[in-house]
Each structure stands twice: as structure tokens, then as C-alpha cells.
Amino acid sequence: MEKETKRVFDVFRAVILLVVGMTAIAARLFSVVRFESIIHEFDPWFNFRATKYLVANGYYKFLNWFDDRTWYPLGRVTGGTLYPGLMVTSGLLHTIFRWLSFPVDIRNICVMLAPGFSALTAIATYLLASEMKNSTAGLYAAAFMGIAPGYISRSVAGSYDNEAIAIFLLMFTFYLWIKSVKVGSVFYGTMTALFYFYMVAAWGGYAFITNMIPLHVFVLCLMGRFSHRIYIAYSSWYALGTLASMQIPFVGFLPIRSSEHMAALGVFGLVQLLAFGMYMRSMISSTNFRYLLFATVGVILIVGFAGIVLLTISGVIAPWGGRFYSFWDTNYARIHIPIIASVAEHQPTAWPMFFFDTHMLVWLAPAGMFFLFSELRDEHVFVIVYAVLGSYFAGVMVRLMLTLTPILCVAGAVAVTTVLEPYLNGDMTEPARAPEPKGSFYKRFSRILDLSAPRYIYQKGIRLLTSMVIGYMLLHFVFHCTWVTQNAYSSPSVVLASARPDGSTFLIDDYREAYYWLRQNTDYNAKVMSWWDYGYQIGGMADRTTLVDNNTWNNTHIATVGKAMSSSEEVAYPILLQHDVDYILVVFGGLIGYSGDDINKFLWMVRISSGIWPDEIQEKNYFTPRGEYKVDAEASPAMRNSLMYKMSYYRFADLLGRNAIDRQRQQLIPNTPIVLDTLEEVFTSENWMIRIYQVKKPDVFGRTPKEARQWKSGIKRTA
Amino acid sequence: MKLSWLLPVAVAAASLEEILSRSKGGQPIEIFSDDEVKTILAEPREDTVIFVFTALDPSINCEPCRMFKPTFELLAKSWYTKHSGGLGLQFAFTDFKNNRETFQRLQILQAPLIKIYPGKRAAFSEEIQYTPTSAHMPAEYVAKEISQLIGIELKINRPTDWATVFLKLSIGLLVLTSVYFTARHIRTIIFNKFIWTIISIFLYLTFVSGSMFNNIRHVPYVGGDGHGNPAYFANGLSMQFAVESQIVTLLYGALAFAVIALATRAATNKNPSVQAVTVFSWLFVLYTVNAYLVSVFSSKQGGGYPFHLPPW
Missing domain, CATH: 1.20.1300 (3 helical TM bundles of succinate and fumarate reductases)
Incomplete structure (x- = not known):
């Protein structure tokens, strides 16, 4: 009987997990249903392009890939400067499907990779939470993980980015780590190292694991819980994991040089010493052991400190990186690196964003932490440390909400399970009770919140009521998650949707229209200049050579493009010729009121280029004398002569006549015709969102572009 | 201020020296009337003037003005402590509450607004208008931007905040003494x-x-x-x-x-x-x-x- 019940429960668990996995996938398909199976945003287009290269050319060529079609004329050593895990995963899946005779297009694998892996993440979370409490908590955690918006934000269908597989790897590595701490076996330590290697190959965020595991061990040591289990787990993970991570070309020798990895090394040394100490204590008398202890600690402190100082001064250990430093001193970035401070993902998080992304989990988690504290096994320390540290990082930088969400799911699941246990218990027999504790006030107080006393609810009505209220709140959580997913996180941002007056959807597909025009109407080797935001998309969708792209490794090159965009035609033309530019692509939102257009980004182009050429480009020249940023008749001369302004508003007044109002900025564009000497309009998309210009070749008779244009239009050339 | 109704004539005719002497102690010069504005900006100007038009009165509810105030005071303090009396560069401000005429005369519709008027030896000849990119930018950043505009290097010296230092010291002492007196119980507390x-x-x-x-x-x-x-x-x-x-x-x-x-x-x-x-x-x-x-x-x-x- 007992065995059979267990089997029934096992089947139930499997079915529930399956349903959770399916829900996790289904919740991420809004974008495919609403739009189509398409790669989203910017970075995924690069990942997609790299995957196609991998599938076409094989792994070794991929590792040695020098891409001469980006950063023209510099090129990029792509194979050595990316995390290959994502591309290799989808390439492998593609091969497996082929081998099984399923002819799947690589694009569909890339689009569906993130939802598929989110189902695996739910399972990994189930395993982790089961280790913390029981399999019921595991199922709750899996369900939370499947639908929590904080994770969905980076894993909807089409969001083909490193995070798509990295969160699964994060959770699974942590599960294996917890398992190896519990069991203390080399096998689990090795498995942890193996998945840690996969994580390093997949995402730059692997440093979170690199610091989280040592921190866990360190806290355990401080609590006096050092044991052989921990020694074995940590040593096998650190030794194998570090060696393995160095096999990734982009990581190389960082694990022994950069300061982000020093904590792991230090704790490795610490556990060796503690293990040695344990051994010595069993061998010699306690007075001798005390002398030995003091001597060793003193020597190690001095040598270690001097060593670190020396290595840092001599430059062997990299100094603290700016991005890393900005975590601790939050004013650092604002004063020293405005470009980091300007990126939206690096902004601090206000409380509504926590609530938006995790809803009730954000206040369930502290209750879960409390319940974990009352038992406080080794693995519980992990969850608590992770939750406190993760909430700090998520508060400093909004994108790190992604790493906080999983642990909130685990802690929240522990809270829900613990609170519902006595209320959902079908057993109505009253347990035997110990007498009321006596003693000091403090002792009685701490017993109030104790979980070890037998818990029993007398009335069925109360059981029902509590279950219903909490169930109702959980239901509300599901509605919230679905609403957030479909409204905030399911837009591909390549295709835009707006509503017509009658309420029907109107799809704005100008980006793809323009990229396909480029692909079909220009030479394969044509060079396209645009602001860096569109580099990956041009490379991915139009397959043309770009000057700059979203991998912003070379500030000077970006500044060159910025200078060309913000200078007059006379200044810009030589730059364009030097860089072999054939086409220029600008994004213009003035006709349909699109806020993410190039005129709104224009000041960044000016700022970045004035950082390199402060004498030629000055920000203040682009404002009116009253200090306003204007594009109408009052616009400053520098503004009106800039290439960007001319390309954006060329023939704009012809289209709308005397009412040429820019709908994004609500300003009237003067209808004096804009004249282009060096450029020729070749394409403008349906809603005027993308405009493409061809750069004219130098005049064969050696005239300036202006003279050539005047001669052609019949104005006689004056000597 | 209390003397102003006793000596109205003297105040109305505040001379340039009197106005400039308000920078003693390192505060920016506060301007109380349109006549004073005209005095300090009268051509030919000796000194370059960084002039902030602001509205600090609570009834106007200008949040950026209030946020920019400490930044500007820090800028002025850093400059005046190194350059006694200004030495070619003055920091002045006027409040909308005390001085509506100037705002009307110069048609200033927004606050805070910074205008920089060139002095005799300035590297530029026209007045420059500067709006901080964002009002909560740190003073170092504002100083860098203004330095680029006027060609004089402004450096920020954050004064030692003795109150904070004292607070930290006393907290440290408190912790140490409590550790000393509870040493017997410290183990129970930590664990x-x-x-x-x-x-x-x-x-x-x-x-x-x-x-x-x-x-x-x-x-x-x-x-x-x-x-x-x-x-x-x-x-x-x-x-x-x-x-x-x-x-x-x-x-x-x-x-x-x-x-x-x-x-x-x-x-x-x-x-x-x-x-x-x-x-x-x-x-x-x-x-x-x-x-x-x-x-x-x-x-x-x-x-x-x-x-x-x-x-x-």
C-alpha cells in the first residue's frame, strides 16, 4: 500500500512538472502568435548570424572566424571574442534533428531555444527547491519559475540571447553544488564543474557563480560548519571548473588574473588550510596546535597581503574593472563613466520594478528566508546569502533582476509550502503536545516563532478559508504574470504594432522592408553606414558590410561615424570616401511619431564624437541660443547643416506641404528645400521610418560635388 | 537684510565692490534686485560671471532648482577658497522671489538656467547659456562641462564633512565600548x-x-x-x-x-x-x-x- 501511494505521487509529480514545462513554453509564445517566428531586437541578430556561420562552416572554422563584414575596414576577431555556448547549443540541436531526419530550419531552433530551455529551468528549479524542503516546495518553485516575468523578460520566443540558456545553467549548476555539499562526493563536484564550464561558455554572468559558491563556503566556514564534505565539494569544483573555464578563448587566463575571480582562489586556499588544520589537530596536542595555529595564520596574512599588493602593482592581477567597481561605489560610474551611467540597463531599480517582475514573490521570499533560518541546514545558508546578495545587485542594476528572480521563486515556494502545510493537512487527529515552555522572556519569545512545535488546525472551516485566500492570491499572481508577459515582454521590436482608430492592429514593418531592399538591390560588398544600434540587424537581415555595430569595442570608430553624421556635407564627404561608404541608413520617426529614431539619439552621436574631436564638434552648437533642442525654423546652423538633419528631413516638407509637422517632436519643419550635393536618396520605407541614401562617387571632371550638382541642374557655373 | 528698511538708499546703490564682497566665506554672490544685476554685469566687465537664475521658493515647486543649489554652492566654494575674491571669475545667483524684474527683462522662462557672461580676459566673447544635462549630475561632472565651455579649469574640493566624520567616529567608539562591555555575551550574540x-x-x-x-x-x-x-x-x-x-x-x-x-x-x-x-x-x-x-x-x-x- 505504502509503495503504491508513493508510485501514485511520483506519477502526479511527473505530470505536474510536465504541465509546468508546457505552461512555461506556452507563456513565451505570445510574440510568435501575435507577430511571427522572428528573431527579436538587436543582439539576437548577431547570435543568429554567428549560429548560421557555425552551421555552415563547422566548429573549428567558427572558432577562427575573422569577420571582415563588420567594423569595416577593421574587421572583428569574432571567434575569439564571443561566448560560444549559445551558438554551439543550437548548432548541436540542429545536427541532432537532422540526424533524426527532422528537417528543421536553424531559424526555428534559434527562435524556440529560449522557451524550450525555460522548461528545463523550471525542472532545475524543482530539483533545487526539493533539496531545500520537499518535492511540494519543488513543484511550487517550478511553477513560479515557469511564469515569473523577471525571467520571461529575457526568454520569450525569438529572444535568442545568451541569457536564454544561461539561467538554466545557473540553476542547474547551483543544484549540483547543493547536492555535492550535501553528499560530499567528488562525482557531484565534478558535475558542478562540468556545468560551470558550460555556463562560462554561454554567458559573461558566470562570474556570479564564481563568487556565489566561494561566498557560501566562506559563510559556512565562519559559522564553524567546515567539514570534509565541503572540502571535497569545493576543491573538486574549483580545480576542475577553473581549468575548464580557461579553455574558452574569450576567457583565457582571466580566472587567475582578474580580481573578479580572486574570491574563489582565496577561499580555495582557506579550505586547504582548514583541512590541514583539522588533520593536524587530530595528530598533535592541543597546546602545540595553538602555537602552530597562530604562527601559520600570522605568516599567511603577511605573505598573502604583500603578495596581492605586489601583484596588483606589477599589473599581473588586473585592477578592479570600472563596471565591477560601480557595484560597490555607486557614485563612481556617475562621476567617471557617464557612458556606463547612460545605458538604460545599468540604472538602479525602483521598487515598482521589483513588484512588476516578481509580484507576490518579493514579499513571500522573506517569509521563506525566515522558515529556512529556523532549520538552517548548510544548503539553507546558500539560499539566504543568495537572496540578500541578489537583492542588493538587482537594486543597483535593473538587468540583474534576472539573477534575483530564481532565488525568489525558491524562497517563495518554501514560504507557501510551509504556511499551507497545516492547513492542507487531511489528517484530523490532534497531535500530542509538549507543555508550554517556561523560562526567560527571550526564550519564550523565540518559541513563538518556532516551527518545531507540532502544528495543528482545529476547525475545517479555518483550513478551507486560509487555503482559499492564499489560493486566490496565487491565482492573482498568475493573472499578473500573464498580463506583464503579453504587454511588456512580447514585442520583437523589429516589427512594431500600433492600433488603428477602429481598434484593429496595424503592423509597422519598415525595418525589414528596408533591410530586404538593401539585400536585393545593392551589391553584396556594399558598405552601409548607420548608427551602431542597427549594425547587428543590417549584418543579420540585409547581409551587408557595416562600419559599426552593437559590439561597441572601438569608441574611436563609433566617434568617426558620429562625426560624419553630425558634420556638414563638405566635412562629411571625405570621411565617407575614406571609409568606402556606399549607403547611409537613417531611422526617422517624424512621420509616424516613433520615439527611438536617430534625431532623438543624435545628441549621443555629437557627444561621443566631440569626445574625440572637441575642437570640431561641440555640443552647444546643436542647441538654439536659448538652449533648446529644436528642429524647426529656429534650429541652429550646425544642426541644420548636419548630415543627419538633412537626411532625416529631406523632402519632408514636400510630402506634407505647409503643415510639415514632425509628429515625434511636435515642431514645424520649414519648407525651404533641403539640397543634397553628395548624397542621393535611393529608398524610403512605407512609413518613412528608414531612409537610405547612396553616396555619390567623386566627380570625374574633378569638380566639387556642389559644382557638379549646380551644373547638372542647369545653374551655370560661375568662375 | 534687516537693515534694508533703515538704509534704503545705500542698498539701492550697492556698488560693485559691495556686491562682490558677498562672496566672502565662499558662498556664491546672491543678487537681490535688477539694479544689482545691471551693476555686476555692467560693461566693460572685469570678471567672467557664472550667473544662475533660480527659483527656490517652495511655492514654485522647482525640484531641479533645489537639487542644483548644493552643486552650485560647492562649485563656488571650491573656486573662492583657492582664488580669494574671485580673481577673474565670479559665481552669482538670483532668486525669482526677490527679483522678478530681471526674469522679465531677460525673458527667462525656465529655471534653473545658467548664463555665463565673459569678462575682459575671457576666451569667449558672447554670453553662453548652459543647462546641466540633468539636475542630479555630480558637481564634478558639471564642473567639467563648464570648464570646457569657458576654458578655465574648475576643480571641485569636497570639504571634509566634519559632522559625518564625528558621527562615524562616535558610532565606532560606541561599537567598541559595547563590544568591551558585552564581551562575555558577544559569542551568544554572534551565534x-x-x-x-x-x-x-x-x-x-x-x-x-x-x-x-x-x-x-x-x-x-x-x-x-x-x-x-x-x-x-x-x-x-x-x-x-x-x-x-x-x-x-x-x-x-x-x-x-x-x-x-x-x-x-x-x-x-x-x-x-x-x-x-x-x-x-x-x-x-x-x-x-x-x-x-x-x-x-x-x-x-x-x-x-x-x-x-x-x-x-
Whole structure:
């Protein structure tokens, strides 16, 4: 009987997990249903392009890939400067499907990779939470993980980015780590190292694991819980994991040089010493052991400190990186690196964003932490440390909400399970009770919140009521998650949707229209200049050579493009010729009121280029004398002569006549015709969102572009 | 100021020296009337003047003006302490409350606004208008931007904040003495689970209710609705007031505590009717606070949020 019940429960668990996995996938398909199976945003287009290269050319060529079609004329050593895990995963899946005779297009694998892996993440979370409490908590955690918006934000269908597989790897590595701490076996330590290697190959965020595991061990040591289990787990993970991570070309020798990895090394040394100490204590008398202890600690402190100082001064250990430093001193970035401070993902998080992304989990988690504290096994320390540290990082930088969400799911699941246990218990027999504790006030107080006393609810009505209220709140959580997913996180941002007056959807597909025009109407080797935001998309969708792209490794090159965009035609033309530019692509939102257009980004182009050429480009020249940023008749001369302004508003007044109002900025564009000497309009998309210009070749008779244009239009050339 | 009604003539005819002498002690020069503005800006000017037009009166509710004030004072202080009397560069400001004529005469419609008037030896000849990119930019950044505009290097010397130093020292002393006197119990305190539980949960709650946002953005403590009434909740998902995050910490704390109480105190009670009342009251707290939290979130969203829990 007992065995059979267990089997029934096992089947139930499997079915529930399956349903959770399916829900996790289904919740991420809004974008495919609403739009189509398409790669989203910017970075995924690069990942997609790299995957196609991998599938076409094989792994070794991929590792040695020098891409001469980006950063023209510099090129990029792509194979050595990316995390290959994502591309290799989808390439492998593609091969497996082929081998099984399923002819799947690589694009569909890339689009569906993130939802598929989110189902695996739910399972990994189930395993982790089961280790913390029981399999019921595991199922709750899996369900939370499947639908929590904080994770969905980076894993909807089409969001083909490193995070798509990295969160699964994060959770699974942590599960294996917890398992190896519990069991203390080399096998689990090795498995942890193996998945840690996969994580390093997949995402730059692997440093979170690199610091989280040592921190866990360190806290355990401080609590006096050092044991052989921990020694074995940590040593096998650190030794194998570090060696393995160095096999990734982009990581190389960082694990022994950069300061982000020093904590792991230090704790490795610490556990060796503690293990040695344990051994010595069993061998010699306690007075001798005390002398030995003091001597060793003193020597190690001095040598270690001097060593670190020396290595840092001599430059062997990299100094603290700016991005890393900005975590601790939050004013650092604002004063020293405005470009980091300007990126939206690096902004601090206000409380509504926590609530938006995790809803009730954000206040369930502290209750879960409390319940974990009352038992406080080794693995519980992990969850608590992770939750406190993760909430700090998520508060400093909004994108790190992604790493906080999983642990909130685990802690929240522990809270829900613990609170519902006595209320959902079908057993109505009253347990035997110990007498009321006596003693000091403090002792009685701490017993109030104790979980070890037998818990029993007398009335069925109360059981029902509590279950219903909490169930109702959980239901509300599901509605919230679905609403957030479909409204905030399911837009591909390549295709835009707006509503017509009658309420029907109107799809704005100008980006793809323009990229396909480029692909079909220009030479394969044509060079396209645009602001860096569109580099990956041009490379991915139009397959043309770009000057700059979203991998912003070379500030000077970006500044060159910025200078060309913000200078007059006379200044810009030589730059364009030097860089072999054939086409220029600008994004213009003035006709349909699109806020993410190039005129709104224009000041960044000016700022970045004035950082390199402060004498030629000055920000203040682009404002009116009253200090306003204007594009109408009052616009400053520098503004009106800039290439960007001319390309954006060329023939704009012809289209709308005397009412040429820019709908994004609500300003009237003067209808004096804009004249282009060096450029020729070749394409403008349906809603005027993308405009493409061809750069004219130098005049064969050696005239300036202006003279050539005047001669052609019949104005006689004056000597 | 109290002398002004006794000596109206003298004030009206404040000479340039008198005005400039207001920079003693390192404050920026405050200008009280349009005549004084004309005096300090009279051509030919000896010194370059960095002139801030601001509106600090609470009735005008100019948040950027108030945020920019300490930055400007720090700029002036750093310059005047190194260059006694200005030496070619002066920092001046005038408040809309005291001096409406100048705002009307120069047609200034926005505040804070910075105009830089060139002196005799300045590297530029026309007045420059400068608006800080954002009012909560650190003074170092503003100094760098202004230095580029006027060609004189401004350096920020943050004065040692003796109050903070004193506070930190006394806290340190306090900790040390308490350690000394409780040394016998320190082990029980450090190894006390309950204390660590409180610390961890408190840290967690302050982080998730946006305390780091408050520290980095220097948000105001409370807002206003424009009619002099305080507003405790800011609009928009990416904005908050400091008091708001304190309220949210309390709400989260109450919710978490209700869950804990339901699982422990209520469930271990041995009297059926007392237990029923306890469970019922904690459920009431749990539900009501959660419903209120959702309604606050919904109002911050600005109407687009479709869910609400009755009664809100």
C-alpha cells in the first residue's frame, strides 16, 4: 500500500512538472502568435548570424572566424571574442534533428531555444527547491519559475540571447553544488564543474557563480560548519571548473588574473588550510596546535597581503574593472563613466520594478528566508546569502533582476509550502503536545516563532478559508504574470504594432522592408553606414558590410561615424570616401511619431564624437541660443547643416506641404528645400521610418560635388 | 537684510565692490534686485560671471532648482577658497522671489538656467547659456562641462564633512565600548540565529523596496501635488520618493510577518476558538495589505493595470 501511494505521487509529480514545462513554453509564445517566428531586437541578430556561420562552416572554422563584414575596414576577431555556448547549443540541436531526419530550419531552433530551455529551468528549479524542503516546495518553485516575468523578460520566443540558456545553467549548476555539499562526493563536484564550464561558455554572468559558491563556503566556514564534505565539494569544483573555464578563448587566463575571480582562489586556499588544520589537530596536542595555529595564520596574512599588493602593482592581477567597481561605489560610474551611467540597463531599480517582475514573490521570499533560518541546514545558508546578495545587485542594476528572480521563486515556494502545510493537512487527529515552555522572556519569545512545535488546525472551516485566500492570491499572481508577459515582454521590436482608430492592429514593418531592399538591390560588398544600434540587424537581415555595430569595442570608430553624421556635407564627404561608404541608413520617426529614431539619439552621436574631436564638434552648437533642442525654423546652423538633419528631413516638407509637422517632436519643419550635393536618396520605407541614401562617387571632371550638382541642374557655373 | 528698511538708499546703490564682497566665506554672490544685476554685469566687465537664475521658493515647486543649489554652492566654494575674491571669475545667483524684474527683462522662462557672461580676459566673447544635462549630475561632472565651455579649469574640493566624520567616529567608539562591555555575551550574540534572521530579512527588504535607487538618485523625501499638499507616491514605475520606499518596506514586512504568523503562532495555538480568531485576523492583514499594495502599484502604473483586489 505504502509503495503504491508513493508510485501514485511520483506519477502526479511527473505530470505536474510536465504541465509546468508546457505552461512555461506556452507563456513565451505570445510574440510568435501575435507577430511571427522572428528573431527579436538587436543582439539576437548577431547570435543568429554567428549560429548560421557555425552551421555552415563547422566548429573549428567558427572558432577562427575573422569577420571582415563588420567594423569595416577593421574587421572583428569574432571567434575569439564571443561566448560560444549559445551558438554551439543550437548548432548541436540542429545536427541532432537532422540526424533524426527532422528537417528543421536553424531559424526555428534559434527562435524556440529560449522557451524550450525555460522548461528545463523550471525542472532545475524543482530539483533545487526539493533539496531545500520537499518535492511540494519543488513543484511550487517550478511553477513560479515557469511564469515569473523577471525571467520571461529575457526568454520569450525569438529572444535568442545568451541569457536564454544561461539561467538554466545557473540553476542547474547551483543544484549540483547543493547536492555535492550535501553528499560530499567528488562525482557531484565534478558535475558542478562540468556545468560551470558550460555556463562560462554561454554567458559573461558566470562570474556570479564564481563568487556565489566561494561566498557560501566562506559563510559556512565562519559559522564553524567546515567539514570534509565541503572540502571535497569545493576543491573538486574549483580545480576542475577553473581549468575548464580557461579553455574558452574569450576567457583565457582571466580566472587567475582578474580580481573578479580572486574570491574563489582565496577561499580555495582557506579550505586547504582548514583541512590541514583539522588533520593536524587530530595528530598533535592541543597546546602545540595553538602555537602552530597562530604562527601559520600570522605568516599567511603577511605573505598573502604583500603578495596581492605586489601583484596588483606589477599589473599581473588586473585592477578592479570600472563596471565591477560601480557595484560597490555607486557614485563612481556617475562621476567617471557617464557612458556606463547612460545605458538604460545599468540604472538602479525602483521598487515598482521589483513588484512588476516578481509580484507576490518579493514579499513571500522573506517569509521563506525566515522558515529556512529556523532549520538552517548548510544548503539553507546558500539560499539566504543568495537572496540578500541578489537583492542588493538587482537594486543597483535593473538587468540583474534576472539573477534575483530564481532565488525568489525558491524562497517563495518554501514560504507557501510551509504556511499551507497545516492547513492542507487531511489528517484530523490532534497531535500530542509538549507543555508550554517556561523560562526567560527571550526564550519564550523565540518559541513563538518556532516551527518545531507540532502544528495543528482545529476547525475545517479555518483550513478551507486560509487555503482559499492564499489560493486566490496565487491565482492573482498568475493573472499578473500573464498580463506583464503579453504587454511588456512580447514585442520583437523589429516589427512594431500600433492600433488603428477602429481598434484593429496595424503592423509597422519598415525595418525589414528596408533591410530586404538593401539585400536585393545593392551589391553584396556594399558598405552601409548607420548608427551602431542597427549594425547587428543590417549584418543579420540585409547581409551587408557595416562600419559599426552593437559590439561597441572601438569608441574611436563609433566617434568617426558620429562625426560624419553630425558634420556638414563638405566635412562629411571625405570621411565617407575614406571609409568606402556606399549607403547611409537613417531611422526617422517624424512621420509616424516613433520615439527611438536617430534625431532623438543624435545628441549621443555629437557627444561621443566631440569626445574625440572637441575642437570640431561641440555640443552647444546643436542647441538654439536659448538652449533648446529644436528642429524647426529656429534650429541652429550646425544642426541644420548636419548630415543627419538633412537626411532625416529631406523632402519632408514636400510630402506634407505647409503643415510639415514632425509628429515625434511636435515642431514645424520649414519648407525651404533641403539640397543634397553628395548624397542621393535611393529608398524610403512605407512609413518613412528608414531612409537610405547612396553616396555619390567623386566627380570625374574633378569638380566639387556642389559644382557638379549646380551644373547638372542647369545653374551655370560661375568662375 | 534687516537693515534694508533703515538704509534704503545705500542698498539701492550697492556698488560693485559691495556686491562682490558677498562672496566672502565662499558662498556664491546672491543678487537681490535688477539694479544689482545691471551693476555686476555692467560693461566693460572685469570678471567672467557664472550667473544662475533660480527659483527656490517652495511655492514654485522647482525640484531641479533645489537639487542644483548644493552643486552650485560647492562649485563656488571650491573656486573662492583657492582664488580669494574671485580673481577673474565670479559665481552669482538670483532668486525669482526677490527679483522678478530681471526674469522679465531677460525673458527667462525656465529655471534653473545658467548664463555665463565673459569678462575682459575671457576666451569667449558672447554670453553662453548652459543647462546641466540633468539636475542630479555630480558637481564634478558639471564642473567639467563648464570648464570646457569657458576654458578655465574648475576643480571641485569636497570639504571634509566634519559632522559625518564625528558621527562615524562616535558610532565606532560606541561599537567598541559595547563590544568591551558585552564581551562575555558577544559569542551568544554572534551565534544567535534570531539576530541574523532579523538582519538578513531587514537588508533584503530595504534592497527590494528601492533603497539603492534612493541612494544613487538622491530622490526627494516626499513630493508635492502642486497645491502645497505632500504626495507620498511618485508617478511612474521607475520613480519613487524616499518615504515611499519606507512605506513599501513596512508593507512587505507586514505581509511577510502575516505569512510567518499564519505558519507558526496561529498553527501552534492550542485553543480552537482562539486559534480561529488568530488565523482570521492574520488572514485579514495578509489580504488587506496585499490589496492595498496592488492598488498603489496600479495607480503608479497610470491606469493601464487591469487587476485590482476588492475593496480597492
